Amino acid sequence: MANRLKGKNAVVTGGAGGIGSQICLALAAEGANIVVNDVGATRDGSGTAKAPVDEVVNEIKTKGGTAIASHDSVVDFVAAERLIQTCVDTFGRIDILVNAHGNLRDKMIWNMSEDEWDSVINVHLKGTFNTCRHACVRMREQKYGRIINVTSDAWRGTVGHVNYGAAKGGVVSLTRSIALEMGRYGVTANCFAPIAATRMTFDDEVKAGMKKRLEGGLITKEQYERFMSMPGPEHTPSIVVYLVTEEAANINGQIFHIEKSRVGIYSEPAEVKMATKAKVHSTLKISTAERDLPGNFSRTILMAMWPFSPYNGPPSRRVAQIVSQITVSVTKS
Numbered sequence: 001m002a003n004r005l006k007g008k009n010a011v012v013t014g015g016a017g018g019i020g021s022q023i024c025l026a027l028a029a030e031g032a033n034i035v036v037n038d039v040g041a042t043r044d045g046s047g048t049a050k051a052p053v054d055e056v057v058n059e060i061k062t063k064g065g066t067a068i069a070s071h072d073s074v075v076d077f078v079a080a081e082r083l084i085q086t087c088v089d090t091f092g093r094i095d096i097l098v099n100a101h102g103n104l105r106d107k108m109i110w111n112m113s114e115d116e117w118d119s120v121i122n123v124h125l126k127g128t129f130n131t132c133r134h135a136c137v138r139m140r141e142q143k144y145g146r147i148i149n150v151t152s153d154a155w156r157g158t159v160g161h162v163n164y165g166a167a168k169g170g171v172v173s174l175t176r177s178i179a180l181e182m183g184r185y186g187v188t189a190n191c192f193a194p195i196a197a198t199r200m201t202f203d204d205e206v207k208a209g210m211k212k213r214l215e216g217g218l219i220t221k222e223q224y225e226r227f228m229s230m231p232g233p234e235h236t237p238s239i240v241v242y243l244v245t246e247e248a249a250n251i252n253g254q255i256f257h258i259e260k261s262r263v264g265i266y267s268e269p270a271e272v273k274m275a276t277k278a279k280v281h282s283t284l285k286i287s288t289a290e291r292d293l294p295g296n297f298s299r300t301i302l303m304a305m306w307p308f309s310p311y312n313g314p315p316s317r318r319v320a321q322i323v324s325q326i327t328v329s330v331t332k333s
């Protein structure tokens with residue numbers, strides 16, 4: 001065992017899952033005391049089981065670490081408070097919170113039921129809010145904390161699970177907002193989008209779906225083969241461990257991408273084109289009379305103009321359609 005996190009106490013949600021369990025083991029191996037939280041649900045978020053959490057706790061203990069189990073659901077606001085309190089009561093305080101819980105209910109927008117929408121938004125977004133909400137009370141008081149939330153590359157937009165994409169986009173915004181609010185109290189909040197073969201990404205149904213996409217010409221052979229050789233979740237934790245150490249005190253509000261042999265960081269979301277009453281910057285393709293430009297035109301129009309065209313091919317083709325193509329024409333009024 002190393003000692004980078006000796007004396008620190010962590011709550012890891014989804015701690016029995018593919019990625020969460022690896023994070024629990026890695027934090028414990030660095031000396032942190034862990035509350036392993038998981039309801040033991042199926043992939044779609046239904047059902048409960050205690051054994052998966054207990055197995056992770058036992059593995060940590062067998063390797064010389066310290067861990068206790070929590071079977072609370074993060075979707076329940078009161079249960080989430082109990083989860084954070086359990087860490088404080090057992091170990092004295094909470095230093096680290098990792099939200100690695102999740103479920104999937106995949107459907108196209110036109111087939112998605114209200115229940116499928118609610119379930120995924122509740123687990124990913126509300127669950128992450130709940131634990132952060134209660135942990136931030138403690139972290140603000142003690143002027144120290146490290147929060148890591150798990151998002152997905154799907155936050156940029158996705159096909160076949162708009163509920164998941166929206167929830168993960170919400171997690172990004174939530175994390176960045178927490179970073180802004182809590183930074184002055186010595187608390188950092190970052191998130192990461194992993195790629196790892198777990199039951200969520202690599203079960204038989206998903207593999208069959210990818211094969212169908214290949215056969216239907218929706219993805220290339222290269223993309224299919226890359227998917228089929230997806231590495232496991234054991235490659236995820238090293239950057240997570242780094243982000244919760246003292247060394248990473250200045251890294252706040254960032255979105256990382258993590259997969260085997262690759263760590264990426266997303267750019268800051270920024271307004272890249274604008275038109276104002278004072279000056280037209282020749283960027284947006286909008287025909288409008290000058291008198292119709294509202295005072296805060298630059299902001300509002302960009303929100304409305306994101307040019308995401310219909311999905312008609314592999315993601316690589318879609319990415320080519322970007323804001324820079326757009327021009328503005330404003331008529332004098």
Ligand SMILES: NC(=O)c1ccc[n+]([C@@H]2O[C@H](COP(=O)([O-])OP(=O)(O)OC[C@H]3O[C@@H](n4cnc5c(N)ncnc54)[C@H](O)[C@@H]3O)[C@@H](O)[C@H]2O)c1
Pocket residue numbers: 013014015016017018019020037038039040041042043045072073074075099100101102103123127150151152153193194195196197198199200201
């Ligand atoms: N595996 C990937 O490639 C990948 C890619 C992008 C994002 N993610 C995200 O990473 C996180 C972990 O996913 P994973 O691949 O390890 O999946 P997983 O299914 O193995 O783990 C998810 C865990 O969350 C638990 N869980 C579900 N609902 C819960 C609740 N209400 N309270 C507490 N625990 C609950 C489940 O029981 C499960 O153990 C998820 O947020 C997922 O969206 C994973």
